[in-house]
Amino acid sequence: MSQPRLMQGNEACVEGALEAGLQFFAGYPITPSTEIAEMLAERLPRAGGVFIQMEDEIASMAAVIGASLAGMRAMTATSGPGFSLKQENLGYAALTETPCVVVNVQRVGPSTGMPTSPAQGDVMQSRWGTHGDHPVVVLSPSSVMETYVLTAKAFAVADELRVPVILLTDEITGHMRERVVLPDPGTLPRPHRPLEGAAPPDIPPMVHFGEGRRVLVTGLYRDSTGFWSESPEEADRLVRRLAGKVESRQEQLTMVDRWHLDDAQVVVVAYGCVARSAQRAMRLARERGHRVGMLRLACLWPFPGHEIEALAERADRIVVPEMNLGQMVGEVERAVRGRCKVIGYSRVDTELIRPEELLPVLEGV
Amino acid sequence: MITAGIILAEAAVMAGLNAVQTQSYGPESRGGATRAEVVIADGEIDYPKVTNADVVLVLTSEAYRRYGNKLKQGGLLVADSDLVGEVQAGPYRIVRVPITRIAREELGREIVANIVALGVLAALSQVVPMEALERAVMGRVPKGSEELNRRALRCGEAAGRQAQVKEAHEA
């Protein structure tokens, strides 16, 4: 293991990406994600990779997809306004099954808001931002160390499932500096794309440009040969297979922390920076004799609905604190389906939720 | 001030402790109101922000007005004696040191006030060992400015010690 060191969240994202074999980055500067671009502008060409600052976020997303199809492991990083601009091409990546990683260091919204301030308002956009039904995997770290781990994981999932993976972090996690101990270089498994003969039945093998295979990659619905098609049957098969690719692997993709769930009457469900506040609140409440437990989500989508369902059978209350007006809480309610009380707690004043303010909600006063 | 916060957290990590540093700043990347927060602990740190501060360091009246109330009972308030006006007495320790003036007059560069402040803070609070702090400073300052920053740290440390002696006298 390497020496302990103080590292910024965005820096950990860069380290995780490079460790996973990142070769191509295209981006457009935007606070609070810019450090990622700046660091990669320096690191990537030194490692034989390519960095380019494109003319906007739409172009960045496009270039990332182009590079990925040409065989490079590729990523872009942005924040709210830029994430909105990437949506059309994100859908293109989903439909064409192009592996890529999109980092969104969330800031407040809508619009420019207070651009240097944190929020968690892009939870639903990360799931449903592009038009149409589409597969997507969304990972959300709560610490600097986890930013490293999940960035690397994002590449592994993107390659394996041939999907865009979104790393949804936030201004706090991205700019925070923390002590980390990184694993030794080369110890993480390298991501790999499904190759001919070794691909699972629901994921086509990856063929890159320049291999003499003369592939057609198109955003139109396609038949099994890859050529555009207007057949309703083909359309149905394609859309269901794409969505099923991720949904059917929900258990394998789920990443949660479970704390004190055995005896919990009250369960906090939290993610990202707010999970840190919630964890402290849980501890304080337990010290005061309340049976509070916590489920922390590191993978937001696919959503671990079964896990929430099981919790709802046992708990009296589920509390979902978020730095938005209630996005994940809706998803939790959907899984709970009235089996217990679900209480959202929102803060949108640009300040991280404090543990003390959660206490009364957890303790039910 | 953000750089000082980073250095303090880095020194803590070098000293084998756990640390988290966060910040908030306005749209300007330099100047304007900035706040750096550092949490240092032996074990795991869950909530990354400072709730009840053991130490608050303020270099301007504006900073004092905004963040002075973060100090906990029995905590330490370090204020620039020239730039921070009246401070409210309370159940905490107040130490006033002319941090910016030291940087300007003794070191000839106001820009190193943050490093002077770190020296003062370390001398008065012992949150991190001086040796680790010096290593952290050396690792973060621009090449060619090491000597200046080392002196800044020393001046700060001396000023902190001096203030401590004066404090003991007055008590």
Next chain:
Amino acid sequence: MEEMRFLRREHLPHIWCVGCGHGIVLGAVIRAMDRAGVDQDRTVVVSGIGCSSRAVGYLNMDALHTTHGRALAFATGVKLARPDLRVAVLAGDGDLAAIGGNHLIHAARRNIGITTVCFNNGIYGMTSGQYSPLTPAGYRTTTSPFGHLERDFDLCRLVQAAGATYVARSTVYHVHQTVTYVERALAHDGFSFVEVFSPCPTYFGRHNRMGDPVTMMKWLHDSAVQAGQAARMTPEELRGRVVLGEFHRTTEVPEYARSYREMIARLAEGGDQGAR
């Protein structure tokens, strides 16, 4: 007929209307590819969305049919990842000059090694006949029912000013000229751009009393002026005419993807400490 190897013949007939010029442009492109000695296993053709963009689907090589306007941005990623591959963009006038206008000027500015062929029918074909940035003033479209008030771009001058290093214009009527220009563009090392006027009798023609293909071809013929001749004409005489020719060609600007590789090589030798 050597050039027929560049087509995916199993996917013909194409989707284009009777009288549409896009098939002629595609024909010119494959002939130019044949003449330029294009290796179809080392070439990627990229397009956006529009009638013209379907062209890449009929080409028997790696093809990337992307989103409306973004072909050049996708192609930039491909070229930077695989500078050894030849990359060409086939795009409509709306695709390149409206929604993708920003990518066009920036690709030109970088002088990235992409050959771009603009299928200019002066209208949005795919969406049934709205005006584009290349619809000339005065003409009618479904969104300029009283005659177009806006002026059109001179796209060649635009990309040249932005930094393109090969710039030419032709029409489908002047098909040999088109083949020559596309061939030179393919052979060019840098951002090369060929604008080809292509008739759209179905929408442009019908709205402007040129509904039958022959009339539109005649219109192309009548409005075209070769650059040499145009140089001797007054602005008055040139009004409403389309100037054809090779406007710009230089080899003095380094190609971007290669420059990037050279930087990587320099860094590998430990040559540069960077900004920090």
